[in-house]
Each structure stands twice: as C-alpha cells, then as structure tokens.
Amino acid sequence: MTLPMNRVTFITLAVRDLTRARDYYEALGWVLERAMDEVAFYAMNGSKFGLFTLAGLARETGREIADLKTGAMTLAQNQPSEAEVDAVFARATAAGATPVRAPFKTDWGGYSSYVADPDGHLWEFAYNPFSPLNAEGHIA
Amino acid sequence: MTLPMNRVTFITLAVRDLTRARDYYEALGWVLERAMDEVAFYAMNGSKFGLFTLAGLARETGREIADLKTGAMTLAQNQPSEAEVDAVFARATAAGATPVRAPFKTDWGGYSSYVADPDGHLWEFAYNPFSPLNAEGHIA
Numbered sequence: 001m002t003l004p005m006n007r008v009t010f011i012t013l014a015v016r017d018l019t020r021a022r023d024y025y026e027a028l029g030w031v032l033e034r035a036m037d038e039v040a041f042y043a044m045n046g047s048k049f050g051l052f053t054l055a056g057l058a059r060e061t062g063r064e065i066a067d068l069k070t071g072a073m074t075l076a077q078n079q080p081s082e083a084e085v086d087a088v089f090a091r092a093t094a095a096g097a098t099p100v101r102a103p104f105k106t107d108w109g110g111y112s113s114y115v116a117d118p119d120g121h122l123w124e125f126a127y128n129p130f131s132p133l134n135a136e137g138h139i140a
Numbered sequence: 141m142t143l144p145m146n147r148v149t150f151i152t153l154a155v156r157d158l159t160r161a162r163d164y165y166e167a168l169g170w171v172l173e174r175a176m177d178e179v180a181f182y183a184m185n186g187s188k189f190g191l192f193t194l195a196g197l198a199r200e201t202g203r204e205i206a207d208l209k210t211g212a213m214t215l216a217q218n219q220p221s222e223a224e225v226d227a228v229f230a231r232a233t234a235a236g237a238t239p240v241r242a243p244f245k246t247d248w249g250g251y252s253s254y255v256a257d258p259d260g261h262l263w264e265f266a267y268n269p270f271s272p273l274n275a276e277g278h279i280a
Contacts, residue, residue: 003220003277005169006182008189010216010264011148029145042146046185046278049148054212061214061254061262062241069209072194073261074201076150080143101202114201121213122201124150137143138186 011075012050014057014068015119020096021051024118027095028088045138070120078139079127082111088125089113097123151215152190154197154208155259160236161191164258167235168228185278210260218279219267222251228265229253237263 015021022040026032033043038056042049058065079085085103093099097115100122106112112126131139155161162180166172173183178196182189198205219225225243233239237255240262246252252266271279 003273004171005217006171006184006189007217007277008151008184008215009218009266009273009277009279010214011151012214012216014212014214031144031146044146044148045187046274046276048279049146052214057212057214060241063211068212070212071203072154072197072208072210072259073213074150074152074154074192074197075148076152077145077147078149101200119212126149133143133149134186136186137147137149139149139188 008047010048010050012052012057013117013119013121014054014070015051016054017118018051018053020118024096025051028091045136071116071122074114074122074124076124076126078131078133078137079125080133080137082127085111085113085125085127089115092117092123092125148187150188150190152192152197153257153259153261154194154210155191156194157258158191158193160258164236165191168231185276211256211262214254214262214264216264216266218271218273218277219265220273220277222267225251225253225265225267229255232257232263232265 030042033041038053040051054065054068089103092115096118100114100116103113110126110128112124114124116122170182173181178193180191194205194208229243232255236258240254240256243253250266250268254264256262
C-alpha cells in the first residue's frame, strides 16, 4: 500500500499539567474521545489531536524535559466569519489562553488572531474569505 | 454555521531556512501545493501543512525569534507496516533529519520511531496494528 506523504495522523502537544490542559481545551469545546493517565485524545477528520504530559513525551523520545520547548509552530483553526474569529478568541482567553495578537485584518485580505495555550503552544484563529470551509469545517 | 471544535486547519512549522526545509520535506516525498517568499504549503485531507520562516512567524505574531522554540510537540505520520516505519525513518535521516529514537516495539503493541527535522520539530513514524489506515492513509 503506497500512501501519500502529505499526511499528519496525530498532532500531539506536550503539556505540564494534563488536567489543566484538558480543562482548557474542553472549555473551548473540544470533545474528548479517550483519556488515560498521561494522554488525552480528540478525534478529528481522519486524524487525532492529542495532549501528552511533558514527562511522558520526554520518556517516550528519550529527551530531557528542559529540552522540550514551545512556540515555533502554529496550529490554525479557521472560522466561517470575522465575528466567529472574535468569538473564539474571546472564548480562548476566557478559558485561560494568553492573548498574543488580538483579531486584526491581515494583508492578504483575511482576519486573524493568535493566542498561546496554557503551555505556550501558539494557535491562530482566522477567517479566510478565499478558502471556504465545508459543512464539517474542512477546507473545501 | 456551527462547526465542530475538533479541527485543525493548518499545521505550520517555523523554519530557519525555507529552502533547506523545503528540500528536506520534498526529499521525503511531500508534494508542494504552493510556495511564496516566506511560506510553502502542502495540501492534506481538508487541511494544510505549512513551512514558514522564523522571521515571518515572529513578525506575524509579534514575538521575538529567540522566543520561538521547538520540541514540545510531535507530528505523527502513521504507516501501514513495521517495514514502512523502518523505510521512512531511513529516508528521513538520509534527507537530513536527526535520529531521536530508532524504530522500537512500543509497550502498547505498536512500532514507532522519532526523528527531529532540520529545525528540531519532532516527527513520529509509527505503525499501529489496532488503528488501520484507509486507502488515503487516514485513520479509518
């Protein structure tokens, strides 16, 4: 079976406190699929989003916790309108995210914003009028 | 339109040298959708994978380059067999990735491996016998 290379099966964020991280994402509206002692999974469109303790990731990869850093990566979740960008930015900061860049008009004609989750992972909430989303919220 | 929260539209990795990063991912087999001066996009299953210069991400988010760190996040790309894990691990290291953990039997009954891409972003190549992939390589 030859599969396309353009695939990501899991996106897993390392978190200091799994309960705090779950509380944040579930307050935002993420629907849990399954949780264990050190990890929580959320089903997506043929892939999964995961939260994994820093200690667990360090052990799994053989790295030191001190070497595991955040911020040079963004996960974007597009929204169907500017108003929905404002709304999810407000929900995220209310749920414990740090505002990084309040909603702004982008130079490419869209509308965007950035927050850092409780562990410093960067999320963009954006509206792109040139890239409509289908009814499941995926790029059409 | 109310969309599910369990979605990621873009996964974007910050990279020091866009040409070097593109060379690495395209050597691995990623098929480019579109490239501009500071960014390159690769289409996936209703979402996109992106490479973005560190300078561009710093400017976009209003952060300092020195604050943008890697390693506390993994992207996993599952494979249909142990042999394919071995093969992609070899291809990745040949293409310039740093081996982090050579292919090993996991305690959950699978087979996994970790590499760091040229910018330090962690990728897992794994085989999970309990989570078959469909013909497009997505979790069924």
